[in-house]
Amino acid sequence: MANAVAVSTPAVRVPAWAWLLVAVALFAWYVISQDNGAVLGAAAGFLHEVTHDARHALGVPCH
Amino acid sequence: MTFPQLLRRGVAAGAIAGALAAVYLLLLVEPLIEKALVIEEAREHGHSHGHEEELVSRLGQVLGAIGTLAVVGIIFGIVLAVVFAASRDRLPVVHDHGRSALLAGIGFVVFALLPAIKLPANPPGVGDPDSVDQRTVIYLALIVLGIALAVAALSLDRTLAGHGLTGPVRSTLLIGGSVLVAAVVLVLLPASQDAVADDIPAALLWEFRLASLGQLAVLWAALGLTFGVLVSRLPAARDAELVAR
Numbered sequence: 532m533a534n535a536v537a538v539s540t541p542a543v544r545v546p547a548w549a550w551l552l553v554a555v556a557l558f559a560w561y562v563i564s565q566d567n568g569a570v571l572g573a574a575a576g577f578l579h580e581v582t583h584d585a586r587h588a589l590g591v592p593c594h
Numbered sequence: 595m596t597f598p599q600l601l602r603r604g605v606a607a608g609a610i611a612g613a614l615a616a617v618y619l620l621l622l623v624e625p626l627i628e629k630a631l632v633i634e635e636a637r638e639h640g641h642s643h644g645h646e647e648e649l650v651s652r653l654g655q656v657l658g659a660i661g662t663l664a665v666v667g668i669i670f671g672i673v674l675a676v677v678f679a680a681s682r683d684r685l686p687v688v689h690d691h692g693r694s695a696l697l698a699g700i701g702f703v704v705f706a707l708l709p710a711i712k713l714p715a716n717p718p719g720v721g722d723p724d725s726v727d728q729r730t731v732i733y734l735a736l737i738v739l740g741i742a743l744a745v746a747a748l749s750l751d752r753t754l755a756g757h758g759l760t761g762p763v764r765s766t767l768l769i770g771g772s773v774l775v776a777a778v779v780l781v782l783l784p785a786s787q788d789a790v791a792d793d794i795p796a797a798l799l800w801e802f803r804l805a806s807l808g809q810l811a812v813l814w815a816a817l818g819l820t821f822g823v824l825v826s827r828l829p830a831a832r833d834a835e836l837v838a839r
Binding site for chain 1: 595596623627649650655656662666669672673677682683706718721723727729730733803807
């Protein structure tokens with residue numbers, strides 16, 4: 532058996548927009564799981580109630 | 595293996611992981627939330643002010659939780675796909691399902707375990723609303739430090755590999771070192787000052803924290819394993835494995 536580590540794995544070309552997508556995804560994660568009014572203001576109250584159980588279950592700071 | 599192929603599989607794996615986490619939530623977390631809400635309700639009846647109008651019904655909150663978990667699963671599926679694509683050729687693992695499992699394992703430690711050790715999950719009725727901003731900052735700081743630690747460990751791994759250290763030696767050194775650094779960070783960061791109210795039973799708190807961590811473990815394990823299976827079935831991945839043999 533050949534030394535598998537010596538075989539190089541080809542890289543996957545990652546387009547620049549992919550990192551923008553990661554930034555948007557992580558921001559969306561922050562808004563639905565963390566935000567308590569800092570970004571969304573008044574709309575945060577409704578979002579907080581909708582995501583309430585999941586926030587507790589995911590263990591993020593809730594209230 | 596192209597990036598759009600990986601991204602689609604990341605979204606699919608994330609949706610599956612979110613769905614499994616939702617099943618876990620319904621079976622194991624929601625009963626505990628209901629118990630805590632009963633305690634919260636009893637507390638409100640003790641006060642003089644009347645019952646406040648609910649913004650979202652209980653059913654709405656349960657359905658909202660299922661939707662939230664699906665979205666969170668897809669979000670981390672997207673992040674996993676991008677990080678996998680960018681780091682695939684550099685990770686110290688041979689097969690794609692191993693790479694996926696490694697990255698998801700790091701994701702669980704960074705996004706779930708580290709914050710849970712410092713700020714354990716709490717059922718409704720626990721937690722001072724005034725300290726939520728402080729707790730959010732600690733929570734996010736731990737995630738940022740965790741990512742930095744993982745990136746540092748993985749790049750140090752490549753450096754040590756260049757110096758001829760074997761895989762078992764490197765992983766022992768780096769995992770041990772990372773645990774040590776994480777422990778120091780956890781000790782140095784300020785803890786939550788919140789007291790747990792007397793009417794919350796210790797058993798409920800303990801069960802809730804375990805259930806929460808279990809749900810996060812299900813989410814990340816399902817994400818890493820599903821993405822790994824989906825990606826390993828791509829033609830290019832199989833070619834690489836044939837070359838490796």
